[in-house]
Amino acid sequence: MAENVRIRETTAEDMPTLRSLIEAFLPFVSNAPGDAVTITVEDLVRDGFGDKPCFTCLFLEVLEDGKPPQVAGYTLYYFAYSTWSGRVLFMEDIFVLPEHHRKGFGKFILKHLAKIALDNKCERLSWQGIKERDCTHFYNAVGAGCNSAWSNFKLDVQGMASLLEEP
Incomplete structure (x- = not known):
């Protein structure tokens, strides 16, 4: 990686920047309209x-002489638990701004997360990816396996409320 970069943990003061990055990430993971992101x-x-705290967020910053650090990407993760294997680090998001693609930054972030997972005695680093997106070749290149035998399910707020109303 030719550029000088660092990863740092975010602070509460960074959350407006994170919110903007989440908006920038949306077109890469969804065809949803820009107002689909409701988190404030x-x-x-x-x-x-x-x-x-429910999550930890890290910023990837590009460092240039005489300039303030420039945020080039982020990852958001949390710890979960598997009844089969124990501790898991779950990566909710990984995103590098398009102008910084193909510079090794995504792999740099994943390596950082792998170290955090190992340091915390996690049995795996997990995430979800959209099969139809270009990111799958990146995930395969870093040695990630995809478990196609499992499906993802979710109940949104309306679904949870409906469930509670059932006898």
């Missing part, structure tokens, strides 16, 4: 920096 800066501050 306040939500991110509460959930990332409250009494019981």
Whole structure:
């Protein structure tokens, strides 16, 4: 990697920048309209920096002499638990701004997360990826396996409320 970069943990003051990066990430993972992202800066501050933080976010920054660090990407992760294998680091997002693609930054972030996972005695680093997107070749190149035997399910707020109303 030719450029001088660093990864640093975000602070509550970084959440407006994170919110903007999430918006920039949207077209790469969805055909949803720009208003599909409903999380607010306040939500991110509460959930990332409250009494019981739900996630950790890291910024990838490009360092150039005489200039302030430039955020080039981010990853957001949290720890989960598998009843089969134990501790898991789950990567919710990984995103590098398009002008910084093909510079090795994504792999740099994944390597950093792998070290965090190993340092925390995690049995695996997991994430979800959209099969139809260009990212799958990147995931395969770093040695990630895809478990096609499993399906992802979710209940949104309306679904959860409906479930609770059932007898």
